[in-house]
Amino acid sequence: MAGSRSSLRGGVRRGLAGIAVPPAVKLSRQADARAAAGDAAGAEPLYAQALAADPTLAGTHNNRGNALRALGRLDEAAAAYRAAVLHGLHEGMAHYNLGSVLRQAERQDEAEAAFRQALALRPDHAEAWNNCGNLLRDLGRFGGAAVDYRRALALRPDWADAHDNLGAVLYLLHEQGGEEDAAALARLWRRDHPDNPLARHIGAAIAGEEADPRAPDDYVRQTFDLFADEFDRKLAELDYRAPALLAGLLSDEEPAGDLDVLDAGCGTGLCAEALRPYARRLVGVDLSDGMLNRARARGLYDGLHEAELVGFLATHRLAFDLVMAADVFCYFGVLDDALAAACAALRPGGRLAFTVEALDPADGRPHRVATHGRYAHAEAYIRTAVANAGLMLRRCDRDRLRFESGEPVTGLVVLAGRPAG
Ligand SMILES: C[S@@+](CC[C@H](N)C(=O)[O-])C[C@H]1O[C@@H](n2cnc3c(N)ncnc32)[C@H](O)[C@@H]1O
Incomplete structure (x- = not known):
């Protein structure tokens, strides 16, 4: 991130009749023009010349710091920002620039002191609160980071990055033994930002409060739009197997290529290759435009x-012979509406194949949202919900869906059918 610039304080204004612009100021202005054109390498020696002629130009020290930082000369940049402060630029901006470059140089303690100084001078600087939060997060001080992100959000309530940062750090705090603190902070997050999808969904999960029956649409959209570019690579790293396991359920029958098939929550289209041989027509539906763009690029659909899948299914009665939902119902807690809509969208004899993450029966609940925002389901609940939707359960296998943090994630791999006739 570029440092904040300073104009020449107390400098001589151009055009004031009879007053000459000192050479140091002229040089500094030439340097500013180069820097503004993105030429840090050309600007930096001009700043140095200006400062050799007049070392008291505080703003020039600051702007030279920006140029040095752009050139990756971090320690020199830090020294330049300190010189700016020394020569009177005792403003939040100079301390903030100093904190940012020290963080980049991994001089964390000094960076924190500089950020705190910046915030003492300018407590309304949301970026400084957020960056201070990032610094504490990198140091493993998750509770402190959360407090700083909350300050940033108090100033900029709609700042998606700061919400993202706060959610991530509360998750880490919770995972690393700070459950109570994380829950208390999550409750405050939800209270202060009741309309933010991340605060609502992840906040509830971490606070242990009642979650929505399924993840809010705007949460799903935002999460996967952000994830789309990395999705395939990340999932391959995690040895993601849901599409292959579901394809395995279908493999007892030779594909005739005459089915109308829906890939529900198709994402980037990882199921498309397995589904294509069965399909006369292969259709995908998903909330996330980013994921759909990736799916489109496969050229298999x-x-x-772009739609919410329950609503889509409800408006496509008797339209499909096969519906597949790989790793999608983990964004649903209550499955009644989704399964009933899937049953209604199937023709008699049609099949629904899906995965969910398995909830340990010892938990005792039918489904539960975890702090990472996905739901897990008890096998007994799946069996009942499938039956209640008017579907017949054909298979409900336990298998490894993928790894997470090095641990296997066990899922239920389910095949159900709409009774023929
Ligand atoms: C983990 S990805 C799985 C994608 C794909 N099925 C696969 O196996 O690679 C979950 C996908 O479900 C979509 N999704 C979640 N809830 C949805 C809903 N209610 N309606 C439509 N799409 C949804 C998300 O946008 C995301 O693309």
Whole structure:
């Protein structure tokens, strides 16, 4: 991130009749022009010349710091910002610039002191609170980081990055033994930002408060739009197997290529290759435009729709012979509406194949949202919900869906059918 610039304080204004612009100021202005054009390498020696002629130009020290930082000369940049402060630029901006470059140089203690100084001078600087939070997060001080992110959000309530940062750090705090502190902070997050999808969903999960029956649409959209570019690579790293396991359920039958198939929550289209041989027509539906763009690039779908899948299914009665939902119902707690809509969208004899993450029966609940925002389901609940939706359970296997933090994630791999006739 570029440092904040300073104009020449107390400098001589151009155009004031009879007053000459000192050479140091002229040089500094030439340097500013170069820097503004993105030429840090050209600007820096001009700043140095200006400061050799007049070392008291505080703003020039600051702007030279920016140029040095852009050139990756971090320690020299830090020295330049300190010189700016020494020569009177005792403003939040100079301390903030100093904190940012010290953080980049991994001089964390000095960086924190500089950020705190910046915030003492300018407590309304949301970016400084956020960056201070990032610094504490990197140092493993998750509770302190959360407090700083909350300050940033008090100033900029709609700042998606700061919400993202706060959610991530509360998750870490919770995972690393700070459950109570994380829950208390999550409750405050939800209270202060009731309309923010991340605060609502992840906040509830971490606070241990009642979650929505399924993840809010705007949470899903935002999460996967951000994740889309990395999704395939990350999932391959985690040895993601849901599409292959579901394809395995279908493999007892030779694909005739005559089915109308829906890939529900198709994401980037990882199921498309397995589904294509069965399909006369292969359609995908997903909430995330970013994921759909990736799916489109595969060139395997006959149609792709940006829509919520329960609503989509409900408006496509008797339209499909096969519906697949790989790793999608983990964004649902209550499955009744989704399964009933899937049943209604299937033709008699049609099949629904899906995975969920398995909830330990010892938990005692039908489903539970975890602090990372996904739900897990008890096998007994799945069996009942499938039956209640009017579907017949054909298979409900336990298998490894993928790894997470090095641990296997066990799932239920389910095949159900709409009774024929
Ligand atoms: C973990 S990804 C799985 C994608 C794909 N099925 C696969 O196996 O690679 C979950 C996908 O479900 C989508 N999704 C979650 N809830 C949804 C809903 N209610 N309606 C439509 N799409 C949804 C997300 O946008 C995301 O693309």
